[in-house]
Amino acid sequence: MSRNVKIIAGLVGTILFLVFISGLSHSISTGFAGFWGGLPFMLIALVVCLAAVYNFWEECVSKK
Numbered sequence: 001m002s003r004n005v006k007i008i009a010g011l012v013g014t015i016l017f018l019v020f021i022s023g024l025s026h027s028i029s030t031g032f033a034g035f036w037g038g039l040p041f042m043l044i045a046l047v048v049c050l051a052a053v054y055n056f057w058e059e060c061v062s063k064k
Contacts, residue, residue, distance in 0.1 A: 003060075006059075006060045007060045007061060010056045010060035011056070011060070013056075014052055014053060014056045017049075017052055018049055018052065018053075021045050021049055022045070022049070025038065025041060025042045025045045028041050028042075029042055
């Protein structure tokens, strides 16, 4: 794949993943679990989202 296609596909995939995980975290924290019950998942989701953004940057943007 060309570099531009990799960047666009990676960006779309990463954005969809981030939207899904943030929506899931929001629904858990505002639902039955409450804020304190959803806090552990929220922290884990934040670390996973940061890892996904870092992986996108390493694989698609900074690779030459």
